[in-house]
Amino acid sequence: MRHRADEIVLAEVGGFDSLNPFILRGSAPWGVNLLTVQSLLGRSYDEPFALYGALAETVETDSARSYVDFTLRDGIRFSDGSPVTLDDVMWSFETMGLEGHPRYRNAWTKVATMEATGPRTLRLTFTEPDREMPLILGLRPIVQRAQFDVTAGGRSFADSSLQPVIGSGPYVVSRVDPGRSITFERVADWWGNDLPLFRGQYNLQEIRYEYYSDLSVAFEGFKAGVISVWREPNAARWRDSYDFPAMTDGRMQQIEIPHERPSGMSGFYFNTRRPIFADWRVRQALISAFDFEQINTTINDGAEPRITSYFGNSVLGLQPGPAEGRVAALLAPYADSLPPGAIDGYTLPVSDGRSNRRNLRAAARLLNDAGWHADAQGVLRNEQGQAFDLEILLLQGQTEIQTAAASFIGALHNLGINARVSLIDSAQYVQRTNEYNFDMTYTQRLMSLSPGNEQVLYWGSQGVTQPGSRNWAGVDQPAVDALIETMLSSQTTEDFTAAVRALDRVLMAGRYAIPFWFSPVSRLAASRTLHFPQHLPIYGDWTGFMPEVWWYQE
Template sequence: MHMPSAAKRLIFACGAALTQGAWAALQTTPFVAVHSAPLYVGLSAMPYANPAAPKGGYLSSSSNGTFDNLNSMNGKGSAADGVNYLFDSLMSSSLDEPGVMYPLLAEKATFDPQKPAYVIFHLNPKAKFSDGSPLTATDVKYSFDAFQTKSNPGLQMYLADLAKTEVLSRHQVKMSFKSDSNAEMPLILAQMPIYSKKDWSRKDFSRITLQPILGSGPYLIERIDAGRSISYKRNPDYWGKDLPVNKGRYNFDRLKYVYYRSLDIAFEGFKSGQYTLHEELTARKWVTEYHFPAVKAGMVVKYRFQHYNPIATQSYVFNTRRAPFQDIRLRQALTYAYDFEWQNKALFYGQYRRLQSFFSNSELEAKGLPSAAELAVLKPQLAKLDPVQRAGVLKDWKYSVSDGSGFNRSNLLIARQLLLNAGYTFKDGRLLDKSGKPVEIEFLIHQDGLQRTLMPFVRNLKRLGIQMTIRQVDVPQYIERMRTKDFDMTTDAMPQSLSPGTEQAQFWGSASADQPGNYNYAGIKNPAIDAVVQQLIRAPDRASLVTRTRALDRLLRAGYYQIPTYGKGENWLAYWNMYRQPQRKPKLSTGIDYWWSDAAQAQKVAHYLRRK
């Protein structure tokens, strides 16, 4: 396709680079970066890769529940794990730098990093799908048009600032934005998978499918055992294998995900060699259950990976759409009933720390009293807040601490007084609301074994006169009830990044509260939070982003929408001793895509398993 002369003039006119550390208005750069300067431009391989890593072997891991859909972008059913390996995105994220991406399908991008009104992605002419057909700007436009009209509500909201996608030429695609105040938009667009327009010409994007989808990524589907396992094989003809971001990457010939209905059964499967890489999520198991023969024989290795990301916010979620949780004073009182100190000592072997923030383990966490910069963000919003929330955002925040005895007496006395001050009454050992109705709560879960960690909270609520019932359902029912927000309370683990942006509106924004399938599980509808989220999305620099995120953190904590529980700033992994890693580890990810198989060790493991 002939490039229009206007597009040529535009592209040749905007080829500047960083000058004296400051951006020019319009740039054409071989990266996309938000609020930071990239470190690895021009390198032949990423510093956390081993370009000489051998290819071969396999890696298998477990998944929870089941799957019925290979299209993870339409929000239907349960998407299969690993489908991301079928597709390339326009650029690839750095595992060392927050908010930095390097060339993949796109060789470079043209945009104003301070006030992006649009971005032009310049595709690599060598890019092709796994069937050998070329990947062009038409495929990029098709993909984003589909995401904006046929995907789940959460993704559509994530892309809400995208006004339109235009094909400028065979290898240039322009994406225009509804405003120029969302600096994150080029980064958001650069990370989306690209689908083939031709492949979808006779298929319905909005339907569940287990029919293989054509992609341009490093792996192909090898075998599907519906609902039980899915295997992928490395594509030897992968077009992008020699790109700098891919040198020493995707070394395994095969990847496999084995599905289990129970985490306990999955662990037994790992011990018997049914899969080879296991991420441990339970402190008790991590401390007490890795003494089985394969560990003692050196065939299974335990590995702690210390990362520098915000800890995923594990919490108990109040559904504020329902009574009695519309009352912030009740939510505040129930927060005092959570006894982390005893739980960590008695159940978790001291392996966790109490989460004091929705962005723990990072510079985004709000600590101490609000700074002058944070107050400048918060003060215009104070009049919109409930008095309890207003007081909370202005203080040096700390969740209640118990003496670890298991009785939590002092905190329960505080909770009781808060309830009395809020107009609740006690009769015959039951807590009654203002209408005289007993306060009863159903706590929705699907995980086996979670009752053990919930029972101390249940007992403490009983001491406050509150009847809590734990309701365990199977995974499909749990997914549907979460999608439709059909619960009183539940658990959640909300991941965060070092570059928060548009996704915060999905997590906490009023517009997402009543959208099926979105992530605002607490049902937050707070104009102050909406305003600060929008300011965060439109932060002009890193300092402003950090300040506004800290302000959001204070608003979320003081609203008592969730009870943040516990977490850790590391990943606990165990694997059969057949893998090697680059000497230098990335800071923001375990970097498993850069691991490789040691053939000699793999033979030893195979021999050991045959003997067993």
């Protein structure tokens, strides 16, 4: 298939049933938030803690960050041509904070007052010290209030809908094939065209996302020329599966983009709300049963390094061995409640890649110590006689994750655990994970070089019972809450780094996930008609890079 000029076509796995990404209900395409709405401030992806004015012309705050003042620019407009007003901004803040997705609510609870202090000026005063709050609120999406005015025939903000949200971003939704594809078209006279922050960005006239049932089908679509760019997650396939005609005749090219961002945590997460995972020894046993070396060889030909911490591959990651200095001081008040390894150091079990017997024996001992014993048929049971039964919930189309799960389940059966995989579609998956209705599941928690309030959403204890948080593991640890607060209130780089490293230690020692692998480079196969700047951002292939700064040129 020949693409039109100034177009890029990207592949997604799964589907969508909503175009409102700001509420808990429904599953919306990522591109809606990325392309059609704008915020008061915008990121520079070469500067982890820097934001610049977008809808806001100026920002003012005090040294304590007890308040923030935003002044709107003249001439900013929504995609339908109507002006972005202070009323739209204030309504967006309050509505998303009260009715929007839970990811917006934590920040809103820290807003004591919001008031208009001039025709284009807004002041937000905070309830407590949080140096990130002006940045967080500056990045809140701003949408048009009138479209949600039910008294004038508008729709309810809380309702899932396939009607596009009216925002002030550089693109609008132009075509939708529900659940199958969505196309965005560039706004010709976009108000931000000449703003220095956006110069060189949003060069493509159309951006289309095609949805596929699984990665293998999507890859075939790329080989056939339906997809413009392919992000290759598998190192082995990158080496040996790119000899198809479009690549060998030069229409496509392979590109490796290095990055310096943290590894994040990709793997099987335990839902510790489930009684079977309440004991850290059980979680450690299952971590030991997972033969990473063998699975990595099968899937990646052994080429990818293992994730060893949530902020690994960066200066923010935990340091090996016992905690020292400021990190040790931060952990000391919680020493009695911390799991083994948080203070004295924690490392993942390693196999020789051929046999995992030593780790399986260690796993069996841990399960026995935790009260799980094999009956005459070899089935693990607790003191109440209940069998150890667990479900690994996976999204359809995750072929490599299914391969990892199959190997893992074999090891669990050897331990007497009845484990199974359940494959479900994206709509069911969103619903079940929002309600924490799973035993184990695969997910990724991506980390930046400027971690902040999103850590509350990922690990904060309020997410144990609050539906829709990202605390899928059910982390309920006083040290985690305290370290996140310390991180948010730190005023020096040294204190901030120590708080993140201490948090990293507690999360790793908590055994909340079975870590998979990560790649220090991104692998992109792309049409030779698509180009990007020679200077690469510190985050590499990340938000703000593709498709934002790419352009079409024959």
